[in-house]
Amino acid sequence: MANPIDSPALDDSYVVAEEDPPVASHRKVGRRIGAVIILLSLTLSLAMGIGLKLPLILALLAGGLTLFVVMLAATPYLRFIDHGWWTRYEEFGNQLWGHALSQYLWHFWHRRAEATGALARGPAGPDAQQQARAAGLFDAIYREQYGPDAFMVPLTLLLFVVFFEANYVVLFPLKEMLPGGHPLTGYLAQFGHFELQASAMSGAYMFVVGDAVNSVRKRCLNVSDIYWYVLRMLLAVPIAYSITLALPDSAAVGVAFALGALPIDSIIKLLRRLVNSKLSANETDQPDPLLSLDGVTPAIASQLEAEGVSSIDQLLDMDPVLLAIHTGLPFRFILRLMSQAIVRRHLGDAAFALAPMGLADAISIARLVQDLQTARAQGQTDSPADKIVDGACQLLQSVSKAAWPDRQAVEFVFGNIAAYAYTGLLMSAGGDSSALA
Template structure:
């Protein structure tokens, strides 16, 4: 810190330490407590045959390799024998899931971005401190060595960025939804404080307010502001492309939830139905059971079309009720399943709701076929093994 006074050096150390603790404390609490709570949420839902069904659906190659190593059989992938072995090997499935989870979302993945964030936060605090002038009270309008930015603009820019980072990280930690990518975004957000001050800075109080407000914006909101400033002609096209998505047709989905999905690159119902629910839950921060419910609705809509909302009044917009109907229809009902009375009448009612203009015989045959297809989905089998009697699913 050449050129700094003794007071500035001391102030830099104090402010740097304070900011580092303020930014780092919530993250440390998450890694010590919140991360394990999130992991146990998945463990409590995926047990025994439910976990086996999940691995068979989304990690079949890893599961087969694990079975080959455990049983010493290189032909475990032939036929369906590997599925039966997986169902009878809960400890093996549990070890494999734990290993996969740590690879995808383990504690070690947070180390590098965490160190980067703390380093950037400390550097920003020291830059702010070394450019603070001890002396006259009107020195806040004096230009600093940071590209000639005034002290008040510099404080407003870094203060707004710090406010966003701490508030957003605390909110994400409360939701147990903090991701590795979020920590990288926080570090970038601090780095953008100086460019924001250069773009929107000025000498008056209004400029300070603008800089502070912009500094509290998340990255995606800032990108929209920059695009509108640089390319105002695309504003209408952006508006047209931002029309309400079909994701809103899923029960329980609101515009903020759609925004979270879009931020993770999930823009269609087909993507929700095909996604790994564990990975999707981690990326979005939504509760695992809620994610399962959305995936369940997406699969039904993929098979039955956009008019599936007509089945909501009779409770057939999720895979599990359809699964129980299909099992009863095929004479495969088990005592652990909820009893389904008058299955033919239920199918007739569903067919009339979905295909009112078709011939009755044809529409009943189509609905039976579709119900059997939904029941045969690996996701449906997994969901039936997780909580077959849970009315929330």
């Protein structure tokens, strides 16, 4: 079956037209935006040169260097819009299509899906028209949340900040080339500590461009990241002044560059430690429940907590697509975490005991329940599935150090996990290979 998500909708009916152009034909937006950025940068440099009555050689030098700095900052985003965004889009399309997409919309976008007729009725699954409507609705939702247009406003803000800071760094040391009595000379002379300012701006610029390149390489660039970059560039000098105030000038310049190259969350932690040391306050670290999930490291837990997920129960209440987008984590990995979270919700900490048997996630338990039901339907009472359930019962009893839970209770809990609506979504989203046959 073809993946309907790969064909974006073009109208409000969310029905995919057969004559839609292929996805590859859309991957030229970055080039056009790049041409617009070059034109705007040159226009602004020309206007600034005329307005400030700069000498021609100085105007050309400042304009050329500024254009290079602006385009170096913009290139990662242009590459992402043309290639990385589409690769990320297709990652979700490879997991959510057909019945899986219908279940996803039912769970997290029920009202919109109901209004557009995108939900499947009955056990037969969605028909061709419902699949097309579901694909078009998903495309519309995805573009609203993460479309290339969403990057335009923060990218514009970032490039304007880079443009003006680059002009300042270029023009300040060249102010001696201005004719005598030029108003810009007196204006720039009012600013002191240029080395500190330029060092802080350069460090922040290095971090912004480097982090953007790294995010584009991993195809996890987010709109919120660009807003953080804008804030990082704007606050580079104030942060440098606040932290290097008591340092000698020779050391302050180097420290300012190092501070500029740090991410904003590291700066916040540093400032918090400084404040706590002054107030004699001690931070207490609480154990993170997310670290109990297989595959979750402290860095991944921090990414999830940044999106408001601080407990296992909260994980099941989040839209997995939006969570994958905002954290930059692979969609398959998010689904795997949610599969583990279902078992944790039903069994609590006792779920750890089932990990050696491969039953720590909902998909494995659902497959076991299917095998158990098949064996019962065939009249088997000592099938491999029964033996696995017996082993799971013994492991759970070793945790509780009692005769509980008994075999009937374990079967009941496993049945609830298999019947859990979210488990059905995970199974249809590629967790059950038989569903793809």
